[in-house]
Amino acid sequence: MxxxxxxxxxxxxxxxxxxxxxxxxxxxxxxxxxxxxxxxxxxxxxxxxxxxxxxxxxxxxxxxxxxxxxxxxxxxxxxxxxxxxxxxxxxxxxxxxxxxxxxxxxxxxxxxxxxxxxxxxxxxxxxxxxxxxxxxxxxxxxxxxxxAHAATGVTFSFEDTVAVDGAAKDVYDFINEANRWAERLPHVASVTMAEEPPGLQTLEMDTRAKDGSVHTTKSYRVTFPHHKIAYKQVTLPALMTLHTGYWTFTETGGGVTASSQHTVVLNTGNIPRILGDDATVAEAREFVHSALSTNSLATLGHAKAYAEARR
The missing domain is CATH 3.30.530.20 (START domain)
Structure with a gap:
C-alpha cells in the first residue's frame, strides 16, 4: 500500500x-x-x-x-x-x-x-x-x-426576490432545467448542460446583455431539490474575478418566495477598458449589479409565470 x-x-x-x-x-x-x-x-x-x-x-x-x-x-x-x-x-x-x-x-x-x-x-x-x-x-x-486589508467596495453581495403564487417544485424545476433556458429565456442565446453525477451540473451559456453584446460563461451548480441551487461561475465576464451565488425557493403560507443571491469581486484592472478611463469602482459596481439583477429578475419572472400556470 x-x-x-x-x-x-x-x-x-x-x-x-x-x-x-x-x-x-x-x-x-x-x-x-x-x-x-x-x-x-x-x-x-x-x-x-x-x-x-x-x-x-x-x-x-x-x-x-x-x-x-x-x-x-x-x-x-x-x-x-x-x-x-x-x-x-x-x-x-x-x-x-x-x-x-x-x-x-x-x-x-x-x-x-x-x-x-x-x-x-x-x-x-x-x-x-x-x-x-x-x-x-x-x-x-x-x-x-x-x-481584506486593501480597498473596500471591490467585493459585494445582493439578492433579488419575487413572490410566486405557485408550488416550490415548479419554480425549482424551471431554474434546475437550465438546458431548456435558450427556448424559455429571451436573454439566453445558447446553453449546454451536463449533469454527472446527479445533482452536480456543468453549465455553459451565451447570454445577451442590455446593449446586445453576447457573453459566454461557464458555471458549476449544486442542486438541493426543491429548495436551493448553489453555483459558481468559472468563466467570467471581464469586470469580475469572482461570481458565486444561489437560488432559493421558500414555501410561504400561500405560495413561494424565490430569490437569487450574488456575491461578486470586481476585476478593477479591467474597469478602464470596459467603462472608460474615468470610471470609478462605484460605477463598476453599479454596472455589474444592474447587469446581474436584470438577468436574475428576468429569469425569476419567467419561473414565476411557469409555476403559476401550473397551479
Missing part, C-alpha cells in the same frame, strides 16, 4: 488568527478557493464537524464528505475524507498556521493519500490534482486575505 505525503506552504501579509478564521469558516470557501464550488455542514460541533465539499480537480467536478478537527489554540485544522471519489482511495491532511510576526503568517497545507488498488496512473492523477489545487488554494488564500 503506497501512501504519499506532501506539503505546500506560503507566507501571507495577515495575522495568523485572521487566516485561521477564514479557513475554519467553510461557508466562505467558494469565494476564497478557486477549485471550491460549494460547501455545507452535515454535522457541526465545537471542535469537530462533518462537511460536504463540491470542487473541481484537474478540470473535473467532484464531491466528497470530510471530517474536520478544529484546534484554534494551536491554529491547526485536521481533515480526512470519509468516502473518497476514485481514483482516490483515502485522503487526509492538515492546515497549520504559523505566526511570523503580528502582521505576517506562514500557512502549511499537508496531504496524505493513496490511490485505488495502488494504481500508478491513479496516483499520478492525484499527485497532479493535489499539487495544482494546493498551489491554487494557497495563492488564492493569500490574495483574498490580503485584499
Amino acid at each position: 503506497t501512501v504519499r505525503e506532501v506539503e505546500h506552504e506560503i507566507t501571507v501579509a495577515a495575522p495568523a488568527d485572521t487566516v485561521y478564521r477564514l479557513i475554519a469558516e467553510v461557508e466562505n470557501w467558494p469565494q476564497i478557493f478557486p477549485p471550491t464550488i460549494y460547501v455545507d455542514h452535515v454535522e457541526k460541533g465545537d471542535q469537530e464537524e462533518r462537511i460536504r465539499i463540491w470542487a473541481t480537480a484537474n478540470g473535473e467536478a467532484k464531491n466528497w464528505t470530510s471530517r474536520r478537527v478544529l484546534d484554534h489554540e494551536n491554529l491547526r485544522i485536521d481533515f480526512r475524507q470519509e468516502v473518497s471519489t476514485p481514483p482516490v482511495a483515502e485522503m487526509g491532511g492538515a492546515w497549520i498556521i504559523e505566526p511570523v510576526s503580528t502582521m505576517e503568517s506562514r500557512i502549511w497545507l499537508l496531504h496524505d493519500y493513496r490511490a485505488v488498488d495502488d494504481d500508478p496512473e491513479g496516483l499520478k492523477w492525484i499527485d497532479d490534482a493535489v499539487d495544482r489545487n494546493s498551489r491554487s488554494e494557497l495563492a488564492a488564500l493569500r490574495t483574498n486575505v490580503e485584499r
Whole structure:
C-alpha cells in the first residue's frame, strides 16, 4: 500500500488568527478557493464537524464528505475524507498556521493519500490534482486575505426576490432545467448542460446583455431539490474575478418566495477598458449589479409565470 505525503506552504501579509478564521469558516470557501464550488455542514460541533465539499480537480467536478478537527489554540485544522471519489482511495491532511510576526503568517497545507488498488496512473492523477489545487488554494488564500486589508467596495453581495403564487417544485424545476433556458429565456442565446453525477451540473451559456453584446460563461451548480441551487461561475465576464451565488425557493403560507443571491469581486484592472478611463469602482459596481439583477429578475419572472400556470 503506497501512501504519499506532501506539503505546500506560503507566507501571507495577515495575522495568523485572521487566516485561521477564514479557513475554519467553510461557508466562505467558494469565494476564497478557486477549485471550491460549494460547501455545507452535515454535522457541526465545537471542535469537530462533518462537511460536504463540491470542487473541481484537474478540470473535473467532484464531491466528497470530510471530517474536520478544529484546534484554534494551536491554529491547526485536521481533515480526512470519509468516502473518497476514485481514483482516490483515502485522503487526509492538515492546515497549520504559523505566526511570523503580528502582521505576517506562514500557512502549511499537508496531504496524505493513496490511490485505488495502488494504481500508478491513479496516483499520478492525484499527485497532479493535489499539487495544482494546493498551489491554487494557497495563492488564492493569500490574495483574498490580503485584499481584506486593501480597498473596500471591490467585493459585494445582493439578492433579488419575487413572490410566486405557485408550488416550490415548479419554480425549482424551471431554474434546475437550465438546458431548456435558450427556448424559455429571451436573454439566453445558447446553453449546454451536463449533469454527472446527479445533482452536480456543468453549465455553459451565451447570454445577451442590455446593449446586445453576447457573453459566454461557464458555471458549476449544486442542486438541493426543491429548495436551493448553489453555483459558481468559472468563466467570467471581464469586470469580475469572482461570481458565486444561489437560488432559493421558500414555501410561504400561500405560495413561494424565490430569490437569487450574488456575491461578486470586481476585476478593477479591467474597469478602464470596459467603462472608460474615468470610471470609478462605484460605477463598476453599479454596472455589474444592474447587469446581474436584470438577468436574475428576468429569469425569476419567467419561473414565476411557469409555476403559476401550473397551479
